Amino acid sequence: MKKTHVAILGSTGSIGTQTLDIIRAHHDRFVAEILVANNNAELLIRQAIEFQPNTVIIVNEQKYGFVCDALAKYPIKVFTKTESAEQTICGENVDIVVAAIVGYAGLKPVISAIKSKKTIALANKETLVVAGNLIMHLAKHYHAQIIPVDSEHSAIFQSILGEPNAIEKILLTASGGPFFNINSKFIENVTKTDALKHPRWTMGKKITIDSATMMNKGFEVIEARWLFDVKPEQIQIVVHPQSIVHSMVQFADGSVKAQLSEPDMRIAIAYALNFPLRLPLDVKRIDFSKFMRLEFQSSDTKKFPCITLAYEALDKGGNMACIMNAANEIAVDAFLTDKIKFLQIPEIIEKTMNTTTFIKNPDINDYMTTDIEARKTAKKLLNYKNK
Ligand SMILES: NC(=O)c1ccc[n+]([C@@H]2O[C@H](COP(=O)([O-])OP(=O)(O)OC[C@H]3O[C@@H](n4cnc5c(N)ncnc54)[C@H](OP(=O)(O)O)[C@@H]3O)[C@@H](O)[C@H]2O)c1
Numbered sequence: 001m002k003k004t005h006v007a008i009l010g011s012t013g014s015i016g017t018q019t020l021d022i023i024r025a026h027h028d029r030f031v032a033e034i035l036v037a038n039n040n041a042e043l044l045i046r047q048a049i050e051f052q053p054n055t056v057i058i059v060n061e062q063k064y065g066f067v068c069d070a071l072a073k074y075p076i077k078v079f080t081k082t083e084s085a086e087q088t089i090c091g092e093n094v095d096i097v098v099a100a101i102v103g104y105a106g107l108k109p110v111i112s113a114i115k116s117k118k119t120i121a122l123a124n125k126e127t128l129v130v131a132g133n134l135i136m137h138l139a140k141h142y143h144a145q146i147i148p149v150d151s152e153h154s155a156i157f158q159s160i161l162g163e164p165n166a167i168e169k170i171l172l173t174a175s176g177g178p179f180f181n182i183n184s185k186f187i188e189n190v191t192k193t194d195a196l197k198h199p200r201w202t203m204g205k206k207i208t209i210d211s212a213t214m215m216n217k218g219f220e221v222i223e224a225r226w227l228f229d230v231k232p233e234q235i236q237i238v239v240h241p242q243s244i245v246h247s248m249v250q251f252a253d254g255s256v257k258a259q260l261s262e263p264d265m266r267i268a269i270a271y272a273l274n275f276p277l278r279l280p281l282d283v284k285r286i287d288f289s290k291f292m293r294l295e296f297q298s299s300d301t302k303k304f305p306c307i308t309l310a311y312e313a314l315d316k317g318g319n320m321a322c323i324m325n326a327a328n329e330i331a332v333d334a335f336l337t338d339k340i341k342f343l344q345i346p347e348i349i350e351k352t353m354n355t356t357t358f359i360k361n362p363d364i365n366d367y368m369t370t371d372i373e374a375r376k377t378a379k380k381l382l383n384y385k386n387k
Pocket residue numbers: 009010011012013014015016036037038039040041059082099100101102103105123124125126149150151201202203204205206207265
């Protein structure tokens with residue numbers, strides 16, 4: 001059987017390292033062909049020595065020499081800069097691109113992968129938040145398949161597979177994050193240490209803060225809107241603290257289909273890598289013989305205004321979600337570096353959304369200028385706040 005050659009954008013992150021866990025466990029089926037990292041040169045070097053990829057790319061130019069020296073005795077090509085990643089993943093020897101860069105930085109490589117008709121295992125939800133309309137249009141035009149890696153979207157994808165009926169409603173589950181049960185008045189003073197303690201998932205810092213503000217769920221509503229071509233009002237967030245049901249789809253006869261598993265991202269990553277066949281995985285099984293409570297309740301948009309902001313961005317359309325994403329990246333970074341308090345995150349996002357130039361029908365260049373303008377606006381608001 002021909003092995004599947006995998007390019008991993010963001011190999012040093014949470015999704016990237018778990019993708020390599022799967023490749024390690026199934027080296028008879030997969031080859032790590034290209035590994036792309038930003039700053040973590042040490043881990044990239046260790047990964048390269050273990051997996052012997054054709055190419056590694058360290059985006060941060062200052063670390064390029066260090067990586068070249070460390071890999072000099074191996075037959076591994078080493079490049080730097082984002083453009084190298086965009087070019088190399090288009091090569092004939094790549095079968096699937098795992099898009100696991102965090103944030104807006106993941107957008108351009110995904111566009112390159114689509115244009116070269118690659119199958120994309122998409123973890124980088126910001127790509128669809130920023131430019132969902134454009135991305136889905138390009139994917140259709142270039143016949144590039146996008147397989148979701150986000151556990152919720154993987155569950156929805158699996159629930160509609162082979163289903164000839166239209167989706168009536170998507171029930172997008174949410175763990176609720178670390179602050180779901182905290183009284184609103186205490187949220188004001190939560191610290192980054194509190195916010196980084198996710199009750200169910202171990203993930204990169206940015207998505208963990210997005211989960212605490214529930215912007216992550218807002219992003220996922222936008223992601224679902226584009227991936228499954230549904231209207232925003234067909235997507236309902238359902239808080240499910242156990243994170244066993246990864247999302248559900250309701251049909252016209254009231255039937256609901258779901259995908260369940262223990263919370264482990266390797267399940268969704270492996271499903272995308274080996275689609276449509278499931279890989280045997282050494283992950284915990286749900287034990288239905290034990291007493292198990294599965295709870296579902298509605299989300300609290302007053303306590304978590306980022307959810308409302310995401311629905312507003314969808315409603316407004318154009319470049320509004322791109323503005324929201326840029327402001328969120330700046331605000332989350334400011335929170336992680338102790339420049340602002342937790343509740344200032346939605347404040348900064350909302351103000352940036354209200355003041356950045358709105359474009360009704362953006363093209364790729366408009367998204368790029370919007371991202372720059374929104375970041376500038378959000379940074380100005382930060383300076384003002386810290387005076
Ligand atoms: N983690 C999860 O369980 C999970 C679940 C669902 C969806 N997602 C989505 O998957 C994406 C990745 O999340 P994560 O948790 O894996 O994040 P993470 O742990 O922070 O990893 C991010 C990865 O992106 C790389 N990176 C950052 N900026 C880059 C740039 N400009 N160019 C190239 N590489 C860059 C990082 O490289 P360095 O480390 O070398 O700097 C790292 O490899 C996010 O969009 C997130 O929303 C994650």
